[in-house]
Amino acid sequence: MKxxxxxxxxxxxxxxxxxxxxxxxYINGDENYILSLVFAVLAIFMFYFRLRSIKKIEERQNNNK
Known part of the structure; x- marks a missing residue:
C-alpha cells in the first residue's frame, strides 16, 4: 500500500x-495555455480521487481484521 x-x-x-x-x-501570450490548464485540473482531480479511494481501501481492510 506504500x-x-x-x-x-x-x-x-x-x-x-x-x-x-x-x-x-498565459503571461507569454501563448494561445495553447488551455491544454495545460486542462491537464492541471485533471491531475489535481486525480490526486484527490486517488487519495480518497486509498483511504476507503484502508478502512475496508481495517474493518475486515
Missing part, C-alpha cells in the same frame, strides 16, 4: 507543474 501513497503525490506534483506551465504560457 507504493499507492507515493503515486498519489506524483499526481499533485504534475498538477503543480501544469499550473506553473499554464501561468507561464
Amino acid at each position: 507504493v499507492y501513497r507515493f503515486t498519489v503525490y506524483l499526481y499533485l506534483i504534475f498538477g503543480l507543474f501544469f499550473v506553473y506551465d499554464t501561468i507561464n504560457k
Whole structure:
C-alpha cells in the first residue's frame, strides 16, 4: 500500500507543474495555455480521487481484521 501513497503525490506534483506551465504560457501570450490548464485540473482531480479511494481501501481492510 506504500507504493499507492507515493503515486498519489506524483499526481499533485504534475498538477503543480501544469499550473506553473499554464501561468507561464498565459503571461507569454501563448494561445495553447488551455491544454495545460486542462491537464492541471485533471491531475489535481486525480490526486484527490486517488487519495480518497486509498483511504476507503484502508478502512475496508481495517474493518475486515
